[in-house]
Amino acid sequence: MAVTETLPDCIFCRIAGGGTGTPLVAESEHAVAFRDLHPQAPTHVLVVPRRHLAALREVEAGDAVLVADALGLAVEVARREGILDGGYRVLTNDGADAGQTVPHLHFHVLGGRPLHVPLG
Ligand code: AMP
Numbered sequence: 001m002a003v004t005e006t007l008p009d010c011i012f013c014r015i016a017g018g019g020t021g022t023p024l025v026a027e028s029e030h031a032v033a034f035r036d037l038h039p040q041a042p043t044h045v046l047v048v049p050r051r052h053l054a055a056l057r058e059v060e061a062g063d064a065v066l067v068a069d070a071l072g073l074a075v076e077v078a079r080r081e082g083i084l085d086g087g088y089r090v091l092t093n094d095g096a097d098a099g100q101t102v103p104h105l106h107f108h109v110l111g112g113r114p115l116h117v118p119l120g
Contacts, residue, residue, distance in 0.1 A: 007052050012104035016050045026077050030069040033077050033109070042112025043081040043088070047074045053105040055094040074109045083111035 006013040015022045016032045025045055026033040036044040047070050053059060059067055071090065078088045088111030093100040 005051050007104075010052055010104050012046075012048045012102055012106060013052050016048055026073060026080060028069050028073040028076070030066045031073045033073055036108070040108075041110040041115065043078075043083050043110065045077045045081070045109040047071075047077065047090075047107040047109060049105055054103045055100060055105055056092050057094055058105070070107060074107050077109045078111060081109075081111065086111065087115075089115050 006017060008014075011020075014020050015034060022034050024032050024034050030051070031047050031049050033045050033047045036046050049066055049070050051066065053063070074090045075084070078084045081088075088109060091108050091110070092106065093108075
């Protein structure tokens, strides 16, 4: 488990800590959910663990509860957004080639339109 809990210069740590005033659409013990600034679908919400982990590669066995909690929150977001029945996508980008731009683990929750297109 990483020693660092939050980083003062990390935008997602600041959002999760309430320091930016970003409205949350949902939250859980270990994660918060808020709308993406540049939505790629009618619903585009980011689920972000409260604790700072740079990306999926930093998840360790001791983080199982945190990850399960965050993914459960993603399902709850889909339910609240009304996209559970129609279907939705949860994804995380890890590293430059994947297009990760914010180095704090996050899960995109996307839905509200057909998403079965080739991955770009
Ligand atoms: P990724 O490219 O997977 O690292 O995703 C980062 C996402 O964070 C992008 O979709 C950005 O639009 C989004 N983003 C960056 N800064 C903010 C912010 N302050 N509030 C909400 N979304 C943000």
